[in-house]
Amino acid sequence: MALLEIENLVVEFETASGPFRAVDGVSLKVDEREVLAIVGESGSGKSVSMLAIMGLLPWTAKVSADKALFNGKDMLGMSQSERRRIVGRDVAMIFQEPMASLNPCFTVGYQIEEVLRFHLGLDRKKRHARAVELFTQVGIPNPEERLSSYPHQMSGGQCQRVMIAMAIACNPKLLIADEPTTALDVTIQKQILDLLMNLQAENGMGMIMITHNMGVVAETADRVIVQYKGRKMEEADVLSLFEAPKNAYTRALLAALPDNATGDRLPTIAGLMLEGNASVAASQ
Amino acid sequence: MSAGAEIVVEGRDIKRDYIVPGGVFKPARTVHAVKGVSFKVEKGKTLAIVGESGCGKSTLARIITLIDPATSGELLLDGHKVDIAAGRPTPELRRKVQIVFQNPYGSLNPRQKIGDVLMEPLVINTDTPAAERRDRAYDMLRKVGLEDKHFNRYPHMFSGGQRQRIAIARALMLRPSLLVLDEPVSALDLSVQAQVLNLLADLQDEFQLTYVFISHDLSVVRYIADDVMVMYFGEAVEYGSRDAVFSNPQHSYTKTLFAATPRADVDSIKARLAKKAAA
Numbered sequence: 001m002a003l004l005e006i007e008n009l010v011v012e013f014e015t016a017s018g019p020f021r022a023v024d025g026v027s028l029k030v031d032e033r034e035v036l037a038i039v040g041e042s043g044s045g046k047s048v049s050m051l052a053i054m055g056l057l058p059w060t061a062k063v064s065a066d067k068a069l070f071n072g073k074d075m076l077g078m079s080q081s082e083r084r085r086i087v088g089r090d091v092a093m094i095f096q097e098p099m100a101s102l103n104p105c106f107t108v109g110y111q112i113e114e115v116l117r118f119h120l121g122l123d124r125k126k127r128h129a130r131a132v133e134l135f136t137q138v139g140i141p142n143p144e145e146r147l148s149s150y151p152h153q154m155s156g157g158q159c160q161r162v163m164i165a166m167a168i169a170c171n172p173k174l175l176i177a178d179e180p181t182t183a184l185d186v187t188i189q190k191q192i193l194d195l196l197m198n199l200q201a202e203n204g205m206g207m208i209m210i211t212h213n214m215g216v217v218a219e220t221a222d223r224v225i226v227q228y229k230g231r232k233m234e235e236a237d238v239l240s241l242f243e244a245p246k247n248a249y250t251r252a253l254l255a256a257l258p259d260n261a262t263g264d265r266l267p268t269i270a271g272l273m274l275e276g277n278a279s280v281a282a283s284q
Numbered sequence: 285m286s287a288g289a290e291i292v293v294e295g296r297d298i299k300r301d302y303i304v305p306g307g308v309f310k311p312a313r314t315v316h317a318v319k320g321v322s323f324k325v326e327k328g329k330t331l332a333i334v335g336e337s338g339c340g341k342s343t344l345a346r347i348i349t350l351i352d353p354a355t356s357g358e359l360l361l362d363g364h365k366v367d368i369a370a371g372r373p374t375p376e377l378r379r380k381v382q383i384v385f386q387n388p389y390g391s392l393n394p395r396q397k398i399g400d401v402l403m404e405p406l407v408i409n410t411d412t413p414a415a416e417r418r419d420r421a422y423d424m425l426r427k428v429g430l431e432d433k434h435f436n437r438y439p440h441m442f443s444g445g446q447r448q449r450i451a452i453a454r455a456l457m458l459r460p461s462l463l464v465l466d467e468p469v470s471a472l473d474l475s476v477q478a479q480v481l482n483l484l485a486d487l488q489d490e491f492q493l494t495y496v497f498i499s500h501d502l503s504v505v506r507y508i509a510d511d512v513m514v515m516y517f518g519e520a521v522e523y524g525s526r527d528a529v530f531s532n533p534q535h536s537y538t539k540t541l542f543a544a545t546p547r548a549d550v551d552s553i554k555a556r557l558a559k560k561a562a563a
Binding site for chain 2: 185187193219238254
């Protein structure tokens with residue numbers, strides 16, 4: 001059985017000029033021990049679809065799906081309190097901007113222990129011990145001291161590690177990483193990706209890697225979904241996607257990588273807007 | 285200096301210190317942001333400065349753009365020594381160097397129409413008549429791939445890529461010889477990034493522009509640069525032609541940087557998958 005199975009997910013936002021469809025009929029499946037990458041440019045609905053499943057969108061969003069099963073349970077049909085017990089424990093998310101996602105008013109130790117208290121009900125001593133263990137695991141030096149730091153006292157890379165520690169605190173079955181390395185330098189990015197892939201292999205987690213960076217996809221994913229304007233353009237295993245992309249949009253995206261530049265100019269996607277839409281129409 | 289290769293900008297042992305003020309119990313501290321960097325850029329060429337956050341590359345950009353003075357060392361523009369610590373730079377000097385900032389959302393005044401954004405450098409630094417200012421703004425708007433109808437719009441009505449085009453247009457209004465680009469494409473999507481990089485290449489050909497291109501993205505640097513300088517903790521640890529730096533990096537930090545850059549080619553994916561299957 002797939003760990004997460006979504007069929008025909010639609011997310012709409014009510015706006016002054018009528019409803020706006022951010023996610024338009026996306027289906028996906030993640031198995032245990034599998035890394036699925038969702039790639040797309042900003043506005044392609046890759047974050048929104050995951051937030052919708054976690055129930056983290058504001059009330060203005062209308063979410064519907066034919067199927068949204070996590071571990072066999074319907075994520076959209078369940079009550080808010082039921083969902084709260086699963087989200088953060090069995091499904092965890094690493095959010096995009098660590099500086100903005102951590103609460104500046106509390107120490108990082110408090111924030112990580114809150115997760116442990118709420119989901120696992122550990123007592124104070126065990127919580128502390130586990131927090132130290134987690135900080136060690138994600139490679140934060142002096143974990144004992146660092147627990148009493150506030151987010152602003154840590155660097156971007158360290159905050160990202162805190163976010164990861166928080167997400168893996170309850171040994172989740174599925175980890176959703178939303179642009180986990182976008183704000184970081186390449187050397188730090190490398191460390192964080194290595195860390196995530198090690199944790200994934202050790203704990204046997206399923207993982208969804210949301211990113212717009214083709215390099216990150218190539219370095220981490222087993223399977224890839226390419227999304228554009230809320231629609232799925234292509235789904236393939238990572239090797240065939242890079243070797244022989246089928247969809248015109250995917251091809252253009254890969255061609256726009258400066259690494260692949262052959263002549264003086266980079267091919268751009270501008271002309272593809274039409275072509276891409278045509279191929280969407282053709283595939284339906 | 286040889287006549288064939290005109291040097292537009294040259295830095296000789298540029299240093300910049302910042303003094304972090306102390307408190308009652310803490311003495312003041314000096315941070316050496318740039319520790320003696322030298323470079324030369326020929327007309328029409330691109331020097332890329334690569335490094336991580338905090339390595340001093342933006343500080344160097346501010347010195348080259350005459351925003352901040354260097355603590356010591358010499359900066360030469362078109363062969364003439366420039367020292368803004370000694371006196372305010374003249375409008376002629378200002379005209380020579382312009383900058384494009386990283387974040388196109390933060391670097392445009394939200395209450396200024398695009399036309400006014402473009403005309404403002406002319407108002408401040410020249411005495412061009414109003415009609416000519418307007419004509420030149422329209423011309424520049426078309427040059428960077430926007431249309432006349434955009435003239436009276438506000439920045440929030442544009443996408444990130446369009447805003448970066450506007451920022452580039454503004455920088456070019458004074459017809460500078462040197463353009464400093466501080467991470468101009470790192471906030472943009474891949475496809476938009478390609479368009480902006482193409483635009484920069486076209487403009488360089490057309491106006492014989494010299495670029496100092498600051499970036500942390502090695503694939504972009506490899507695409508656009510003629511020369512590359514790698515900075516690490518305020519020092520230039522590697523400086524040479526693009527091909528030399530990319531094919532044969534000398535410093536260990538440069539090698540680390542290359543090794544850390546994710547590779548999106550089929551061979552490295554195969555290698556990774558094979559390694560994973562073996563584990």
